[in-house]
Amino acid sequence: xxxxxxxxxxxxxxxxxxxxxxxxxxxxxxxxxxxxxxxxxxxxxxxxxxxxxxxxxxxxxxxxxxxxxxxxxxxxxxxxxxxxxxxxxxxxxxxxxxxxxxxxxxxxxxxxxxxxxxxxxxxxxxxxxxxxxxxxxxxxxxxxxxxxxxxxxxxxxxxxxxxxxxxxxxxxxxxxxxxxxxxxxxxxxxxxxxxxxxxxxxxxxxxxxxxxxxxxxxxxxxxxxxxxxxxxxxxxxxxxxxxxxxxxxxxxxxxxx
Amino acid sequence: xxxxxxxxxxxxxxxxxxxxxxxxxxxxxxxxxxxxxxxxxxxxxxxxxxxxxxxxxxxxxxxxxxxxxxxxxxxxxxxxxxxxxxxxxxxxxxxxxxxxxxxxxxxxxxxxxxxxxxxxxxxxxxxxxxxxxxxxxxxxxxxxxxxxxxxxxxxxxxxxxxxxxxxxxxxxxxxxxxxxxxxxxxxxxxxxxxxxxxxxxxxxxxxxxxxxxx
Ligand SMILES: [Zn+2]
Numbered sequence: 106x107x108x109x110x111x112x113x114x115x116x117x118x119x120x121x122x123x124x125x126x127x128x129x130x131x132x133x134x135x136x137x138x139x140x141x142x143x144x145x146x147x148x149x150x151x152x153x154x155x156x157x158x159x160x161x162x163x164x165x166x167x168x169x170x171x172x173x174x175x176x177x178x179x180x181x182x183x184x185x186x187x188x189x190x191x192x193x194x195x196x197x198x199x200x201x202x203x204x205x206x207x208x209x210x211x212x213x214x215x216x217x218x219x220x221x222x223x224x225x226x227x228x229x230x231x232x233x234x235x236x237x238x239x240x241x242x243x244x245x246x247x248x249x250x251x252x253x254x255x256x257x258x259x260x261x262x263x264x265x266x267x268x269x270x271x272x273x274x275x276x277x278x279x280x281x282x283x284x285x286x287x288x289x290x291x292x293x294x295x296x297x298x299x300x301x302x303x304x305x306x307x308x309x310x311x312x313x314x315x316x317x318x319x320x321x322x323x324x325x326x327x328x329x330x331x332x333x334x335x336x337x338x339x340x341x342x343x344x345x346x347x348x349x350x351x352x353x354x355x356x357x358x359x360x361x362x
Numbered sequence: 363x364x365x366x367x368x369x370x371x372x373x374x375x376x377x378x379x380x381x382x383x384x385x386x387x388x389x390x391x392x393x394x395x396x397x398x399x400x401x402x403x404x405x406x407x408x409x410x411x412x413x414x415x416x417x418x419x420x421x422x423x424x425x426x427x428x429x430x431x432x433x434x435x436x437x438x439x440x441x442x443x444x445x446x447x448x449x450x451x452x453x454x455x456x457x458x459x460x461x462x463x464x465x466x467x468x469x470x471x472x473x474x475x476x477x478x479x480x481x482x483x484x485x486x487x488x489x490x491x492x493x494x495x496x497x498x499x500x501x502x503x504x505x506x507x508x509x510x511x512x513x514x515x516x517x518x519x520x521x522x523x524x525x526x527x528x529x530x531x532x533x534x535x536x537x538x539x540x541x542x543x544x545x546x547x548x549x550x551x552x553x554x555x556x557x558x559x560x561x562x563x564x565x566x567x568x569x570x571x572x573x574x575x576x
Contacts, residue, residue: 173464180527182462183525196469212423214424215423275431308427348477
């Protein structure tokens with residue numbers, strides 16, 4: 106515990122107040138509330154991590170991260186700075202304000218029990234205790250249920266630090282070694298959100314070994330959001346979604362706060 | 363013309379869905395389901411559910427990943443969220459269908475076009491209208507939470523290797539169709555897209571025909 110905290114203080118420096126930090130081993134699942142006005146930093150500690158994420162509005166839980174709306178509005182098939190992550194209700198759930206990796210997948214989906222078993226074989230709790238093989242679908246379902254959510258909330262998810270390229274004929278290629286040790290992505294939350302995470306390997310990762318990588322979560326206080334914020338300015342669509350989000354919270358979108 | 367090669371005795375259901383309308387119907391395991399783009403360039407937003415357990419449904423990401431390609435065409439197996447085959451596309455005279463572009467909504471209209479376009483007709487409103495009206499939904503009601511990422515039949519959403527995504531004019535034409543065979547009793551939920559702001563249906567929504575036969 107103290108070792109973690111000591112290790113981390115250097116690479117997690119950023120303007121704005123530090124709030125908390127937590128280490129997630131590979132193959133773990135996690136969920137929690139990330140408040141608007143804070144920044145969640147995901148750090149790939151060893152390189153080649155994969156972090157599958159789902160996000161829901163804590164107040165209106167069936168408002169959730171929507172992959173098609175996010176991609177269409179920003180004319181992109183992957184996520185990086187200064188993209189915003191849109192919900193199905195025309196609002197922003199979080200904004201990508203920093204990214205040292207450059208490409209994050211949101212079309213590859215999750216691994217399942219049967220695909221993990223086919224690829225890596227069987228390792229149960231009975232034979233391996235806590236090193237048993239996890240899969241993305243069951244891991245996220247487990248976390249969703251803690252918040253009164255269920256399988257219908259397993260939507261197309263984000264896979265942070267993973268890259269899937271689409272060729273002109275539509276074929277999908279997993280690009281290995283997309284992320285190196287120390288890469289991080291900073292997500293400024295614009296909405297109070299339930300965030301569910303799984304650190305199981307990407308379902309298209311061809312590596313034959315089950316070897317999911319650890320990550321680190323750090324939460325900071327966000328800086329004031331100015332009118333010239335790069336995420337807001339990225340596209341007119343982003344500013345309109347930001348407008349929708351501010352008025353949802355009863356705030357004037359032109360106020361900088 | 364459009365059903366020239368379907369034996370009329372084998373047709374169990376057929377209906378024209380007018381421009382902008384929702385539609386919901388069940389296709390039984392082993393039956394075939396054809397959507398005919400009557401006038402061309404239409405986008406047909408479609409969701410599939412296991413008719414006996416709506417929590418099992420079409421999954422966009424599982425479908426494209428399992429086939430290793432983001433476009434749907436003949437041979438594509440539409441996977442459920444439990445990784446079970448729901449339907450297989452057995453015939454396709456269009457050649458490409460989208461599964462990452464999703465459905466338009468009142469709320470996304472405000473983001474994509476203008477705040478005041480909220481009140482235009484949209485696919486997710488059509489889905490919700492169908493869920494609210496269909497008797498097939500009486501025993502186990504489905505809600506907005508059951509709407510996942512859908513297929514857009516006849517729609518063209520090209521992605522480039524550098525990750526750029528765009529909406530292109532449709533590649534369909536009058537009379538083109540896509541045909542599927544069901545592996546399980548499947549509930550089909552459709553919005554015949556009313557979108558007037560992008561080229562997915564040539565800025566001119568038109569009717570489609572649904573044919574189910576055995
Ligand atoms: Zn539509």
